[in-house]
Amino acid sequence: MRPQIILRYAGLVLLFNALFLLISCIISAVKADSAFFPLLYTALISSLFGIFPLIFVPPTTKITNKEGFIIVVLSWILSCLVGVIPYIMWGGEFSFTNAWFESVSGFTTTGSSILTDIEALPLGLLFWRSATHWIGGIGIIIFVLAVLPSMGKPGMILYRAEMSSLAADNFRYRTQKTLQILVVIYVGLTLLETISLLLCGMSIFDAVTHSFATIATGGFSPKNLSVGYYKSAAVEVVIIVFMILSGIHFGILFAALTGKITDLWKSSIVRYYLAALTTGVIAVTLSLHGSQLHSWADALRSAAFQVLSIGTSTGFATTDSSIWPPFAQLVMIFFTLQCACAGSTSGGIKADRIVLFWKAIVKRIKKIQHPAAVIMVKMDTVAVEDDVVEVNILFISFYIGIVFLSGLILTALGVDILSAFSGSAATMGNVGPGFGMVGSMSNFSQIPALGKWVLTATMLLGRLEIFGLIIFFAAKSWR
Amino acid sequence: MGLRLKILSGFLILTMMLAVAGIWSIYELTTMGTSVQRLFDDNYKSINAGKTMIEALEREDSAVLLLLSGKWEQGRSIIESADEVFHKGFAIAQSNVTIPGEPAYVEEIDTRYKRYKDLWVKPIVDTSKQGNLDWYFQEAHQAFQDVKGSVEKLVALNDQTMYQTASDLKNRAHRAIMPGIVAILAALIFTVIFNFLINYYVVSPIISTTKGIQRFMETGELPPIQVETEDELFHLVSSIQRLVAEARTAEAQE
Numbered sequence: 001m002r003p004q005i006i007l008r009y010a011g012l013v014l015l016f017n018a019l020f021l022l023i024s025c026i027i028s029a030v031k032a033d034s035a036f037f038p039l040l041y042t043a044l045i046s047s048l049f050g051i052f053p054l055i056f057v058p059p060t061t062k063i064t065n066k067e068g069f070i071i072v073v074l075s076w077i078l079s080c081l082v083g084v085i086p087y088i089m090w091g092g093e094f095s096f097t098n099a100w101f102e103s104v105s106g107f108t109t110t111g112s113s114i115l116t117d118i119e120a121l122p123l124g125l126l127f128w129r130s131a132t133h134w135i136g137g138i139g140i141i142i143f144v145l146a147v148l149p150s151m152g153k154p155g156m157i158l159y160r161a162e163m164s165s166l167a168a169d170n171f172r173y174r175t176q177k178t179l180q181i182l183v184v185i186y187v188g189l190t191l192l193e194t195i196s197l198l199l200c201g202m203s204i205f206d207a208v209t210h211s212f213a214t215i216a217t218g219g220f221s222p223k224n225l226s227v228g229y230y231k232s233a234a235v236e237v238v239i240i241v242f243m244i245l246s247g248i249h250f251g252i253l254f255a256a257l258t259g260k261i262t263d264l265w266k267s268s269i270v271r272y273y274l275a276a277l278t279t280g281v282i283a284v285t286l287s288l289h290g291s292q293l294h295s296w297a298d299a300l301r302s303a304a305f306q307v308l309s310i311g312t313s314t315g316f317a318t319t320d321s322s323i324w325p326p327f328a329q330l331v332m333i334f335f336t337l338q339c340a341c342a343g344s345t346s347g348g349i350k351a352d353r354i355v356l357f358w359k360a361i362v363k364r365i366k367k368i369q370h371p372a373a374v375i376m377v378k379m380d381t382v383a384v385e386d387d388v389v390e391v392n393i394l395f396i397s398f399y400i401g402i403v404f405l406s407g408l409i410l411t412a413l414g415v416d417i418l419s420a421f422s423g424s425a426a427t428m429g430n431v432g433p434g435f436g437m438v439g440s441m442s443n444f445s446q447i448p449a450l451g452k453w454v455l456t457a458t459m460l461l462g463r464l465e466i467f468g469l470i471i472f473f474a475a476k477s478w479r
Numbered sequence: 480m481g482l483r484l485k486i487l488s489g490f491l492i493l494t495m496m497l498a499v500a501g502i503w504s505i506y507e508l509t510t511m512g513t514s515v516q517r518l519f520d521d522n523y524k525s526i527n528a529g530k531t532m533i534e535a536l537e538r539e540d541s542a543v544l545l546l547l548s549g550k551w552e553q554g555r556s557i558i559e560s561a562d563e564v565f566h567k568g569f570a571i572a573q574s575n576v577t578i579p580g581e582p583a584y585v586e587e588i589d590t591r592y593k594r595y596k597d598l599w600v601k602p603i604v605d606t607s608k609q610g611n612l613d614w615y616f617q618e619a620h621q622a623f624q625d626v627k628g629s630v631e632k633l634v635a636l637n638d639q640t641m642y643q644t645a646s647d648l649k650n651r652a653h654r655a656i657m658p659g660i661v662a663i664l665a666a667l668i669f670t671v672i673f674n675f676l677i678n679y680y681v682v683s684p685i686i687s688t689t690k691g692i693q694r695f696m697e698t699g700e701l702p703p704i705q706v707e708t709e710d711e712l713f714h715l716v717s718s719i720q721r722l723v724a725e726a727r728t729a730e731a732q733e
Contacts, residue, residue, distance in 0.1 A: 004679055007672065034650070037503055041658055044499060045665050048492045052669070055480060055488050056676040058707055085661055091653040 001064075006071050008057040013075035013139075015050035017082050018043045020131040024086075027205075028124025035122040038089035046082050073464060076139060080104045080460075083132050090125055093117075097449045104456040106132025108463035109140065109345055111219025111315035111432030112423075114445045114452065118224050123205065126222040130209035134190070137216025137345040140463070141182050141250055182250050185257065190215045193242045200234040210316075214242045217345045219315025219432040225441070227305070228318040236305050236318060247273065247312035247340025268380050273341050273351040280307040280331050287328040303328075306440065311335040313346040315432020315440075322439030329435055336425045336434070337403075347430025347462050349399055353392050355379070360389045398466055403428050406458045413448045423447065427455040428462040482681065482711045489673045493666055500662030507655035514648050521577040522641040528575070529634035531568030532588070533627060535561040540623045543599050547615055551604040558599060565592070572633060578640050584633040591629050595622035684712045688719065695723060 021043035028036040063071070083103030087094040094102070098114045105112045106129055115121070121129070190211045197207035206222060213220045223229035227239060245253065248270055255263040264270050284303035285296070293299040302319045309316045310332050321332060339348025359377045366375050376383040403424045410420035415437075422434030423444065433440040444452065538561035545554035569588065576582050598619050608614050684706045695701040701723045706713045 004676065007676075034654075037654070037658070041499060041503065041661065045496060045661070048496060049665075049669065049672075052489065052492055052672065053676070055485055056680055056708075058709075089654065089657040089661060091650050091657070 001067060001070070004053070004057045005060060005063060005067055006074060007053040008059070009063070009071045010075045010078055011050040011053040013050075013071075013079060014046045014082060017079055017135060018047035018050060020135060021046060021082075021086070021128060024124045024128035024131060027127050028122060031123045033122030033124055035086065035090050035125040035128075038086040039124050039128060041089065042082060042085040045085065072139070072142065076107060076136075076460070076464070079132075079135065079139070080107050083107055083128075086125060086128055090122070092120065093445070095449075097452050098445075101444065101452045101456055102129065103132065104459050105427075105432075106130075106218070106220060107136035107139070108430050108459040109133050109136045109216045109218040109313070109347065110427055110430040110459045110463075111213065112427055112438070112455070112459075113220065113432075113443045114447075116443060116445050118222060121222075123222075127205070127209060130212040130218075130220050130222065133216040133218030133220055134212035136463075137212075137218070138183065138186060140216075140345045141186060142179065181254055185250060185254055186215060189242065189245060193238065196238040196242075197235060200232060200238055202230070202235065210239065211242070213316070214239055214314060215246050215345065217243065217246050217312050217314045217340070217347070217430070219309070221316060226317040228441075233301065236301065239316060240305060240308050243308050243312040243314045243316075244274075244277070246314070247344050247346045249341045249343030251343055252341075266380070269341055269352050269355055272355050276335075276338070276351065277308060277311050280311060280335055283331050284324075284328045287325050287331070291325050292323070307332065307335060310431055310433075311338070311340065313339040313348050313429055313431045315426075317433060317440035320439055320441040321433075322435045322442070333422060333425060333435075336422070336429050336431050337400075339429050339431065347428075349396055349429070352379075353396060356384065356389060356392045357396055359384075360393065363389075395466065399428065399462075402458060402461060402466065406454050409454050410447070410451045413451045415447060415451060419447075423455065424458060428458040430459060430462050480710065485680075485710070486677070489669075489677075493669060493673070496665050496669065497662050500658035503658045504655050507651055507658075511648060511651045511655060514644060514651065517577075518641060518644045518648070521575065522637045522644065524575050525572050525577075525581070525637040526634055526641070528568040528571035529630050529637070532565050532572070532630045533634075535565035535568060536623060536627050536630070539565070539595075539599065540620065543603070543615065543619050543623075546599065546603040547609060547611070549604055549609055554604075562596070578636060581633065581636060584629060584636060588626060588629045588633065591622070591626040595619075595626050598622055680708055681712065684716070688712075688716055692719065 021039055025036060025039040025043055028039050080100070080103050083106055084096070084099040087099035087102055088096055093115055101112070101114050104110070111133070118126070193211040193214055194204075194207045197210055198204065202210070209220070209222050210227070212218070219226075221227060221229070227236060230236075248264070249267070252263050252267055252270060281300070281304045284307050285299045288303055289296055289299040293302060305316070305318045306321050308314075321329065324332075337349055338354050339350060340346035342350045342352040356377065356379065359379070363375050363377050366373065377386075377389055378384065403421070406424035406428065407417075407421035410424060411417055415423070419434060419436030419438050422436060423438040424434075426432055426434040426438065433442070437446050438444050444455065447455065539558050542554045542558035542561060545557065569585075569592070572588070573585050576585060603609060684704065687704050691702050691704045701720065704716050704720075706716050
């Protein structure tokens with residue numbers, strides 16, 4: 001492992017961050033707000049740290065898988081640290097813990113916030129806050145579609161959970177050209193949503209920041225009432241469409257956009273993902289109608305937005321789902337755990353693993369019925385190896401275990417049971433809001449400082465697919 | 480890029496990080512000083528003037544009661560001196576209009592005070608007003624309450640602005656300190672990275688070159704020396720390798 005190479009390429013990520021810091025800084029300068037210097041100084045530090053290794057370390061095309069993996073994970077952690085600086089320099093509600101929480105929440109595209117008054121933030125800082133989502137989203141695409149698949153070798157066997165029939169295709173995305181295409185899709189979707197939101201009457205600032213948060217399935221809104229502030233069905237429909245798109249595997253999305261639209265429906269994962277969301281919306285609509293909302297249209301509107309927002313791990317809100325009936329809340333908690341498809345910017349266990357999990361159960365039942373039969377678990381037309389199924393089950397168990405442990409720590413710190421467990425699930429799944437005091441219209445400011453650190457750890461664990469972070473910190477596995 | 484420039488860039492970056500943070504801290508501290516002065520000039524003076532006016536008004540109210548009870552001389556002397564004090568306070572408030580919305584309050588005080596003064600400037604003793612408590616409660620005391628209310632509104636406005644300025648000062652103090660803390664931490668991390676890169680790209684090649692030359696002198700064999708960068712060290716190693724090759728050729732010819 002060559003630390004100098006890691007420094008060089010992690011430095012490039014810092015330069016990318018510096019670019020967005022500079023844009024935020026320009027916004028701050030135009031609006032003459034108080035975030036100008038914090039943003040400028042962070043941009044300066046970030047660019048200096050990015051440029052310096054470029055001066056010393058000569059470029060190389062030979063980067064090993066392990067180095068690539070460390071570059072990505074380190075870039076993530078460095079980005080989170082850089083993200084802290086403008087917040088903490090600006091002050092206000094940002095203590096170091098709060099700034100770290102907000103920064104990690106941004107870069108991991110979680111969207112949980114500690115801010116009680118978001119609109120009190122200067123525009124430059126609000127832009128940076130949304131930009132952290134967008135930068136994190138690009139990182140996820142590269143990490144999941146380029147770096148993770150390259151780890152499917154001995155010593156990295158745990159990552160083979162990602163090698164489902166769908167994700168196995170990831171190998172073909174490893175070329176630089178395909179990465180460029182994926183980035184173009186990411187940027188294209190952002191532009192398309194921005195234009196659509198502008199047509200719905202949003203200001204350019206709000207349209208860009210909401211697009212950043214949607215495509216990255218983040219959830220930071222520059223408004224205290226989130227998307228509910230606009231009270232516009234058109235805005236909600238646009239955001240719903242782009243939330244669904246952002247939750248689909250970017251490879252399939254690319255195929256669909258380049259003419260192979262049937263690929264979308266051919267994928268059993270996408271079919272399940274869309275069917276699950278539709279079922280969720282119907283179930284929550286039925287639960288809300290009569291108990292909370294008297295009109296079917298209102299119930300459908302609220303249910304559709306909230307379920308899709310949670311089901312894609314975005315985390316925007318139009319209403320306070322903490323006061324919904326228990327049945328609706330449980331449906332939402334299921335989506336908080338599941339989220340959308342692998343290969344998207346979404347977090348959570350992911351639809352792929354849920355499908356594989358159910359197929360493994362079906363296989364086991366069939367095996368009990370016909371002990372001598374040779375039954376394979378298949379994803380679409382590809383047979384899935386037993387160890388992949390095993391790792392999948394291990395991942396889901398580990399995931400639930402971490403949510404439980406994190407919730408347990410929070411309850412030990414005095415947080416109520418609903419807020420603790422829903423908050424843990426929401427941060428682990430990079431969803432954003434939970435229920436109780438961390439509901440869709442509340443924030444995480446009431447969580448004790450230690451609890452916030454626990455939750456940021458779960459955000460990173462969730463974002464780096466659990467094993468990623470463990471392998472990164474387990475030095476032995478590199479030998 | 481040459482070694483000299485590479486090393487210089489490291490020091491320049493370090494200097495830039497610290498200098499920018501220092502300059503900004505100085506700027507914030509200077510602005511803080513101005514804010515403190517403004518806090519004193521703009522708000523504290525007006526609040527003090529307001530208190531003076533309220534005190535004067537209360538004395539005038541007591542004087543009106545004395546006049547009502549027929550004590551003309553005592554009442555007149557108190558009311559005239561209080562009027563003078565009120566005008567002094569009002570003059571300060573009038574000349575210290577600095578907050579949006581403040582002029583309206585000052586004008587309101589002026590209008591209401593004139594109305595109040597109109598009531599007691601006319602004779603009270605030996606008129607139908609003497610001993611007339613109804614007149615006092617319905618007109619004089621009511622007018623007094625109105626002026627006092629206006630002055631209190633002016634004081635509250637200045638109080639609120641003073642609180643905001645103080646909060647702003649707290650934020651400014653935070654913003655003056657933070658660049659320093661961030662710069663120190665960044666400089667520490669940067670020094671570690673700088674040290675690592677200098678060690679890897681400068682010190683290590685020099686050590687391996689020295690060892691290589693020593694080995695050549697002992698065994699006549701020059702081991703391969705790796706220099707990844709194309710700088711002065713690369714040229715030095717190339718020259719040594721050429722020198723060794725030429726020495727070997729000369730030795731072979733002899």
